[in-house]
Every structure is written in C-alpha cells, then in structure tokens.
Amino acid sequence: MTMREITYREAIREAMSIEMRKDTSVFLMGEDVGVFGGVWGVSEGMLGEFGAERVRDTPITEAAIIGAGLGAAMVGMRPIVEIMFGDFLMCAGDQIVNQVAKARFMSGGKANVPLVIRVTTGAPGSAAAQHSQSPESWFMNVPGIKIVCPATPADAKGLLLTALRGQDPVMFYEHKMLYGESGAVPEEDFTVPFGQAAVVREGSDVTVIAVGIMVKKALEAAEALAKEGISLEVIDPRTLVPLDRETLIRSVAKTGRVVIAHEAHERGGPGAEIAAVLASDAVEYLDGPVLRVAARNVPLPYSPVLENYVLPDAADIIKAVRSFWAQKGA
Amino acid sequence: MTQGKEFLLEIYRRMVLVREFELRAIEERRRGLIPGFIHSCVGQEASAVGACLALRKEDVITSTHRGHGHLLAKGGEPKYMMAELAAKAPGYCKGRGGSLHISDFDLGILGANGIVGGGFPAAAGAALAFQMRKEERVALCFFGDGAINEGTFHEAANLAGVWKLPVIFLLENNLYGEGTPQDQASPLEDLAIRASSYAFPGVSVDGNDPLAVYEATQEAVARARKGGGATLVECKTYRFRGHYEGDPQVYRKPGEMAEWMKKDPIPTFREKLLKDKTASENEVKAVEDGIRQVLDEAVAFATQAPVPQVEEALAGVYADTHNGLVF
Numbered sequence: 001m002t003m004r005e006i007t008y009r010e011a012i013r014e015a016m017s018i019e020m021r022k023d024t025s026v027f028l029m030g031e032d033v034g035v036f037g038g039v040w041g042v043s044e045g046m047l048g049e050f051g052a053e054r055v056r057d058t059p060i061t062e063a064a065i066i067g068a069g070l071g072a073a074m075v076g077m078r079p080i081v082e083i084m085f086g087d088f089l090m091c092a093g094d095q096i097v098n099q100v101a102k103a104r105f106m107s108g109g110k111a112n113v114p115l116v117i118r119v120t121t122g123a124p125g126s127a128a129a130q131h132s133q134s135p136e137s138w139f140m141n142v143p144g145i146k147i148v149c150p151a152t153p154a155d156a157k158g159l160l161l162t163a164l165r166g167q168d169p170v171m172f173y174e175h176k177m178l179y180g181e182s183g184a185v186p187e188e189d190f191t192v193p194f195g196q197a198a199v200v201r202e203g204s205d206v207t208v209i210a211v212g213i214m215v216k217k218a219l220e221a222a223e224a225l226a227k228e229g230i231s232l233e234v235i236d237p238r239t240l241v242p243l244d245r246e247t248l249i250r251s252v253a254k255t256g257r258v259v260i261a262h263e264a265h266e267r268g269g270p271g272a273e274i275a276a277v278l279a280s281d282a283v284e285y286l287d288g289p290v291l292r293v294a295a296r297n298v299p300l301p302y303s304p305v306l307e308n309y310v311l312p313d314a315a316d317i318i319k320a321v322r323s324f325w326a327q328k329g330a
Numbered sequence: 331m332t333q334g335k336e337f338l339l340e341i342y343r344r345m346v347l348v349r350e351f352e353l354r355a356i357e358e359r360r361r362g363l364i365p366g367f368i369h370s371c372v373g374q375e376a377s378a379v380g381a382c383l384a385l386r387k388e389d390v391i392t393s394t395h396r397g398h399g400h401l402l403a404k405g406g407e408p409k410y411m412m413a414e415l416a417a418k419a420p421g422y423c424k425g426r427g428g429s430l431h432i433s434d435f436d437l438g439i440l441g442a443n444g445i446v447g448g449g450f451p452a453a454a455g456a457a458l459a460f461q462m463r464k465e466e467r468v469a470l471c472f473f474g475d476g477a478i479n480e481g482t483f484h485e486a487a488n489l490a491g492v493w494k495l496p497v498i499f500l501l502e503n504n505l506y507g508e509g510t511p512q513d514q515a516s517p518l519e520d521l522a523i524r525a526s527s528y529a530f531p532g533v534s535v536d537g538n539d540p541l542a543v544y545e546a547t548q549e550a551v552a553r554a555r556k557g558g559g560a561t562l563v564e565c566k567t568y569r570f571r572g573h574y575e576g577d578p579q580v581y582r583k584p585g586e587m588a589e590w591m592k593k594d595p596i597p598t599f600r601e602k603l604l605k606d607k608t609a610s611e612n613e614v615k616a617v618e619d620g621i622r623q624v625l626d627e628a629v630a631f632a633t634q635a636p637v638p639q640v641e642e643a644l645a646g647v648y649a650d651t652h653n654g655l656v657f
C-alpha cells in the first residue's frame with residue numbers, strides 16, 4: 001500500500017468520498033456540512049464534488065436528522081449523518097435509543113439499518129459543560145449500535161470504510177482535538193475490521209488500554225516511563241462495541257497490571273465495562289488493582305484551570321502506573 | 331405612542347451598553363483575557379433591549395448562545411459578566427460556565443444556553459409555575475430563527491397554547507443559523523405564522539427598531555399577565571459579525587451586509603433622538619462616555635480578579651450530600 005501523511009480530518013473526508021464515488025446510495029447530511037464544509041471542516045470541498053443533493057445542509061433539527069437517516073436507511077439508502085457536538089446527541093435521544101438501535105431486532109431482522117452517525121467527542125478547550133462531553137459510553141448500554149473511536153488518521157479511514165459497508169447503525173466518535181493530527185494513511189481503499197484492538201506499542205510491565213485521544217497521551221506516557229525503565233504496552237480497542245476482549249486479556253496476562261484511560265467521565269465510562277471484563281475473565285493474571293484514568297465526575301468547566309484539573313492527561317497515566325510500585329514498596 | 335425622554339435615553343443607554351460590551355469582549359478575547367468562544371450580538375441590540383424593557387424585574391427570561399445582550403438588557407452586571415468570560419472566580423458562574431451559561435436568578439435570568447432550542451421547555455415551565463401560583467409574572471424566551479426548527483419549540487409552544495401559559499416567545503430572526511440561511515431552513519418567510527398552529531398570536535416587527543420591539547412585547551406581556559396566554563414576537567434583524575468570532579462568513583449573500591448596515595439600530599436611534607430633539611448631542615455623548623467608563627471598570631475588574639481555586643472544580647455538582655457522599 002502507498003502510504004502518505006494526511007490529517008485525521010482528511011482521512012475521514014477521504015473515506016466518505018471513496019464510498020460516495022462508488023455507491024450512489026451513500027449521502028451526507030447534517031448542520032452546515034455543505035457550504036460551510038462542516039463546522040469542523042471535515043466535509044470541506046465535498047459539496048463541490050457531490051452536489052447539494054448528496055452533501056445536504058439540514059435545519060437545526062437533530063432528532064429529524066438521525067430519524068430521517070434511519071428512515072432512508074430502512075428503504076435502501078446508506079446515509080452518513082453528522083452531529084456537530086456529541087453533546088447534541090441527546091436532542092435525538094429517542095431516535096437513537098428506541099428507533100435506530102431497535103429497528104433490526106424488533107422487526108425480527110427485517111429492518112436493515114446501514115446508518116453511520118458521525119459525531120464529535122471530547123473537550124476542545126474552554127467550551128464548557130454542553131460542548132465538551134465524551135459520550136462514548138452513553139450508548140454502550142443500548143444494544144443495537146456499534147461504537148467506534150478512531151485514534152489515528154489511518155484508523156479513522158479504515159474504520160469509517162468498514163462502517164459504511166456494514167448493515168448496522170454505527171456511532172463514529174471523532175475527537176475534536178485529533179482532527180488536525182497527521183499520520184501515515186494508505187492511499188488505497190482499505191478497511192480496518194471492527195472488534196480488533198490494536199497493540200499500538202508493545203511492552204511488558206503495564207498494559208494501558210486507551211480510548212480515542214488517550215491513545216496519544218498513553219504513548220507520551222510510555223515514552224517518558226521508558227526512560228525510567230518501565231515498559232508500557234498500549235492497547236487501543238478501536239471499537240468499544242464490539243469489544244475485542246481477547247487482545248485486552250492477552251496483554252494483561254503478559255503484564256499483570258492495567259490502567260484504563262479515557263476522556264469520558266470515570267463513573268460509568270467505557271472503563272467500567274472494560275474493568276468488568278478483566279475482573280471476570282482475567283482476574284488470575286492481575287497483580288494489582290484495575291486502575292482508571294478518566295475525567296473527574298463533574299461537568300466540564302469553562303475555566304482552563306478547572307478544566308485541566310478535571311481532564312485526564314499523560315501525567316495522570318504516569319502517576320497511575322507509578323502507583324503500582326508505590327503500593328508494593330509501601 | 332409617545333415616550334418620555336428618560337425612557338428613550340434608557341433605550342439608547344442599554345443598546346450602547348450591549349454594543350460596547352460585545353466590542354470590548356471581542357477585543358479582550360483577542361488580547362487573551364477570554365479563553366472561550368463568543369457569539370456576539372452586534373447588530374441585534376434593539377431586540378434584546380426593546381423586549382427586556384417591557385418586562386419587570388420579577389419576570390424571567392431564558393437566553394441563548396448569543397445571550398450577552400439579553401442578560402445586559404435584563405440588568406446583568408457587566409463586571410460579573412466580563413469576569414465570567416475571563417473565567418475568573420467572581421464571575422457570574424464562578425468561571426465554570428463562560429459565555430454560554432451565564433445566569434442571574436436574582437434578576438430573573440434563568441440562563442444562556444449552549445444547546446440550540448434548549449430553553450423553550452424551561453420558559454414554558456416557568457410560565458406554568460407563575461400561572462399555578464396566580465402570580466402576575468411572565469417568562470420571555472429568546473431564541474433564533476435556527477432554533478425554531480428544533481422539536482422543543484413545537485412541544486413548548488403547544489403546551490403554551492393549550493394551557494394558555496404566560497410566555498412570550500421572542501424570536502430574533504437574523505436570517506442565519508450558523509452558516510445556513512433562514513430560507514433554506516424553513517419554507518416560511520415570516521416565522522411568526524407558526525404561532526397560529528398553537529392558536530396564539532404571532533407578530534413580525536422591525537427588529538432593529540427598539541420601540542417597535544418594545545411595543546409588540548408590551549402588548550404580549552399585558553395579555554399574558556391577564557391570563558390571555560402566549561405570543562410569538564418575531565424581530566427581523568441581522569447579525570453584523572460572524573456566527574462566532576473567527577467565522578470566515580463564506581455564506582453571506584453579496585450586498586446583504588451593506589444593506590443592513592444602513593439599518594444599524596444604534597446610529598439610527600441616535601439620529602432619531604437628535605432629530606426629534608429628544609436629547610442634545612451633549613446628552614447623547616454623556617450616555618456614551620458613561621458606558622465606556624462602565625466597561626473600562628468591568629475589564630479592569632475581570633483582569634484583576636483571581637482565577638478559581640482548583641478544588642472548586644469538584645464543588646457544586648449537587649446540593650445535598652448523602653451519608654457524607656458528594657458524588
């Protein structure tokens with residue numbers, strides 16, 4: 001495959017464009033995705049290539065955007081809908097939870113719902129409580145939706161192409177602070193399968209299971225700790241539903257210690273599910289507690305001082321990792 | 331309707347306050363005092379001021395992401411607002427909220443909102459409380475032409491219609507929702523028509539004329555206080571700056587801005603004050619100088635104020651502790 005450096009944003013655009021060129025049933029709709037090119041610039045230029053029919057600006061109407069996506073999907077289209085901030089998903093709560101997620105099961109398998117909900121996640125900095133949330137786990141408790149959290153440009157492209165070729169609704173979480181990140185991405189059409197975690201960095205002392213932007217922070221932590229002779233293995237689940245339990249367990253079997261890192265709040269976040277999986281299926285390998293590094297359990301504050309305190313970063317991962325030896329020494 | 335000089339000067343004072351506050355906030359953001367986004371209401375001062383002047387202190391408003399004008403017009407303190415924008419401890423929300431979330435319950439400001447359409451149901455609910463307690467108070471809900479397409483508008487308007495709630499839906503139609511022109515978001519030109527679906531009156535007025543807004547709101551408020559139910563007041567206006575500061579504004583129609591600049595509410599009203607001989611040039615200048623001083627003080631206050639203590643981050647999620655547990 002021919003690799004070249006592109007951004008996460010460009011990788012997502014490329015995946016959408018590949019599929020829209022191939023398959024006329026694929027179209028994009030959302031608030032300001034057309035003329036504006038998307039508030040995050042993801043669909044910039046796509047209006048010019050595909051026209052206003054297929055790169056469709058909608059009114060401000062999240063319930064109808066997602067619900068219309070469902071309706072179109074059930075009669076054979078493959079809609080991509082964009083929700084500008086994950087925080088706004090709840091404006092369409094019923095459509096997601098009771099309609100989209102249940103359609104296939106309730107219909108005895110008759111409804112086909114190839115709907116991709118592209119949505120942003122994470123704190124972009126001083127955006128406060130209604131524009132900074134990481135809602136990945138909100139829908140983990142709702143069977144019927146697949147949950148994807150790309151951490152790199154290559155995964156963004158490969159996972160989105162898998163989403164676009166599947167038959168099920170997918171919630172595709174794009175981290176706002178990753179849009180500008182560059183990475184090597186194959187030029188060709190390629191897919192990354194769901195349910196296959198990536199071993200992003202091999203190591204032997206502690207497993208860090210990191211979601212979304214925390215993969216980057218975990219790699220920073222690994223780099224720093226390597227200098228002290230502590231070796232981190234960084235695992236990116238890539239999809240939370242389905243979750244690749246095996247890769248997680250295999251890594252923990254090797255290291256015996258685990259830190260789970262995500263930007264979502266700690267209580268009931270993705271880490272709660274992952275910790276429960278490890279507690280039930282990997283307890284014999286664990287040499288210490290399952291630790292979580294996550295946002296504190298308060299709404300995201302506006303003030304940078306408060307926000308930095310609430311959000312997890314590489315230093316928090318390092319602290320958690322060191323605590324394994326502090327406990328032993330004590 | 332003829333209005334006294336004091337009232338007319340007060341309109342002017344509040345409009346200048348809103349305009350100058352916005353321009354200062356934009357400036358201070360550029361200089362680094364303000365860390366977060368600002369959605370300024372430059373150009374839309376007349377609707378905020380005209381509407382709030384028709385309210386009493388005990389009436390309540392719900393506001394939006396473009397809310398500075400609403401808050402100031404309802405009596406919000408510039409220095410606590412500026413301190414909040416600067417994320418400082420004495421700010422209206424202790425630095426936790428920022429521009430999108432300012433509230434002052436003593437002044438009946440139930441809050442700006444980061445969620446478009448987030449305020450409709452709460453405005454209806456506040457009006458319901460006033461009705462249940464037989465208080466002569468009203469709730470006024472500010473919102474934009476984009477927000478009217480959210481389901482919450484229709485659900486709240488229907489409640490207001492069927493229960494005859496004392497609520498005023500105050501629509502500031504500035505022709506755009508972010509980058510999407512209003513005529514692409516709704517098949518209607520006059521959005522006030524939507525009131526008829528819920529069997530209450532809807533009127534469209536010149537939103538750049540504070541007196542027109544005031545009179546329409548006044549009528550709606552009087553009706554609401556007497557048990558006559560809700561009104562939709564549509565103010566036709568225009569925003570002079572980007573959706574947010576930094577917005578490239580690729581979506582504007584050519585020539586449109588220049589046309590609207592001719593109808594800038596502040597110079598227009600100023601000229602009217604002078605032409606009608608309501609006030610002299612000196613009196614008008616005195617108002618403007620007074621505002622400049624207020625804002626200098628507000629910026630100085632915000633600059634000198636301390637940032638919040640880090641431990642503050644964990645406080646205030648709940649009111650009650652249980653068994654010693656906070657969260």
Ligand SMILES: Cc1ncc(C[n+]2csc(CCOP(=O)(O)OP(=O)(O)O)c2C)c(N)n1
Pocket residue numbers: 031060062084088091395396444445446447473474475476477478504506507508573
């Ligand atoms: C539920 C929700 N959807 C989308 C947004 C993003 N957004 C913020 S302001 C805005 C435009 C709102 O338009 P309008 O109601 O006309 O108010 P204006 O900005 O013109 O004052 C949008 C789409 C949001 N904050 N909340």
